[in-house]
Amino acid sequence: MKTRLDSLGISFPFMIGPMVGISHAAFRKLVRAYTPEGLNPLIFTEMLSTKQIPHESLAKTKELRIFPGEHHHTPQLLGNNPALIEASIARLNNINPWGYDINMGCPAKHILQHNYGVALMGDPSYAARITEATKRFSSIPVSVKLRGQAGAAQDVNTLIHFTQTLQNAGADWISLHARPQAKGHKGEANWQLGTEVAKALHIPVVLNGGIQTASDAISIVRDFGADGAMLARAATARPWIFWQIAEDLGITSKPKLFPLKNAPRSPAEEGQEFVRATLLLLEYLQELFTEEDFIQERIAFFTALASPWLDFGHSFWKLTTRMNGVEDLRQRICDFHEKCSLSMTEKIKFW
Numbered sequence: 162m163k164t165r166l167d168s169l170g171i172s173f174p175f176m177i178g179p180m181v182g183i184s185h186a187a188f189r190k191l192v193r194a195y196t197p198e199g200l201n202p203l204i205f206t207e208m209l210s211t212k213q214i215p216h217e218s219l220a221k222t223k224e225l226r227i228f229p230g231e232h233h234h235t236p237q238l239l240g241n242n243p244a245l246i247e248a249s250i251a252r253l254n255n256i257n258p259w260g261y262d263i264n265m266g267c268p269a270k271h272i273l274q275h276n277y278g279v280a281l282m283g284d285p286s287y288a289a290r291i292t293e294a295t296k297r298f299s300s301i302p303v304s305v306k307l308r309g310q311a312g313a314a315q316d317v318n319t320l321i322h323f324t325q326t327l328q329n330a331g332a333d334w335i336s337l338h339a340r341p342q343a344k345g346h347k348g349e350a351n352w353q354l355g356t357e358v359a360k361a362l363h364i365p366v367v368l369n370g371g372i373q374t375a376s377d378a379i380s381i382v383r384d385f386g387a388d389g390a391m392l393a394r395a396a397t398a399r400p401w402i403f404w405q406i407a408e409d410l411g412i413t414s415k416p417k418l419f420p421l422k423n424a425p426r427s428p429a430e431e432g433q434e435f436v437r438a439t440l441l442l443l444e445y446l447q448e449l450f451t452e453e454d455f456i457q458e459r460i461a462f463f464t465a466l467a468s469p470w471l472d473f474g475h476s477f478w479k480l481t482t483r484m485n486g487v488e489d490l491r492q493r494i495c496d497f498h499e500k501c502s503l504s505m506t507e508k509i510k511f512w
């Protein structure tokens with residue numbers, strides 16, 4: 162699908178947005194394992210504090226780790242101080258990112274207290290200065306992730322004005338979480354906002370919020386005129402979604418790990434694959450991280466976020482919250498896979 166992201170070298174305009182506690186190297190590796198060869202979707206890191214990064218060890222800090230051979234990973238920066246952004250970028254350049262993203266959408270209270278995240282949407286000229294500074298320090302694409310309604314952008318016109326300010330400040334593209342700040346991650350996203358903003362800007366506009374299926378993602382580009390679709394929570398339930406999208410677009414390459422299979426489709430195929438994906442995630446977590454507590458917490462959070470889509474979500478999540486070591490957890494997941502009837506729901510409501 163050709164969109165304006167093509168000008169940045171992105172020909173498969175589907176991506177996975179930043180999620181704290183989920184977007185670590187093992188999850189990114191899991192999604193790549195299910196992605197057909199030759200496709201290079203962007204996958205974000207979780208938000209990374211520019212107050213911390215300059216002092217962190219790339220080898221020791223789990224959130225900064227990448228997996229061998231990783232590419233098209235995009236760190237998301239949280240901050241509002243150009244000197245710290247510069248120092249963070251200097252350090253993160255060592256992990257060879259594809260681009261940098263600036264967080265202007267996080268509404269968490271402790272983030273707002275520091276006047277960054279979605280607080281930056283309260284002051285367009287300050288937001289522009291942060292964008293300019295990030296661009297100045299970086300030789301790779303810089304994007305901004307923002308909200309559909311927040312701060313100085315309370316309706317479509319002010320949102321367009323805000324995004325044009327970022328465009329003029331040098332942002333290479335933006336992503337729009339099309340829910341108001343006040344709604345957090347709940348309720349319907351307003352995809353029409355993507356159409357309006359994409360029309361008004363000359364840089365690519367990627368839409369985020371409530372995208373759950375391959376056909377939703379394709380429709381965001383085809384019917385809503387956005388330059389790309391960014392998934393978040395649904396990608397925990399369907400880490401194979403890029404494979405489904407590729408098949409629906411007539412792309413014939415397969416994931417290297419599954420050269421003979423088709424993407425899971427039916428509720429039963431998807432339900433069974435989810436349990437297999439959890440085992441694969443466990444393997445990648447063990448490969449990349451050593452601390453058992455961390456591994457168990459990451460598995461439990463993954464199953465918790467995915468659980469609304471799983472007909473067996475509650476019992477599976479509960480199973481992953483207790484373990485007697487990683488081997489015990491693996492065995493219990495295998496037993497669950499053998500004994501339980503597993504299926505998945507296509508779409509949920511985001512209450």
Ligand SMILES: Cc1cc2nc3c(=O)[nH]c(=O)nc-3n(C[C@H](O)[C@H](O)[C@H](O)COP(=O)(O)O)c2cc1C
Nearest residue numbers: 178179180181207208306338370371372392393394
């Ligand atoms: C657990 C969790 C962590 C998140 N962490 C971040 C983050 O670090 N940075 C960010 O910009 N958005 C973050 N988000 C927001 C998502 O990137 C996305 O905008 C939001 O979930 C809406 O997309 P969805 O409806 O497809 O889930 C997070 C969301 C969740 C559920």
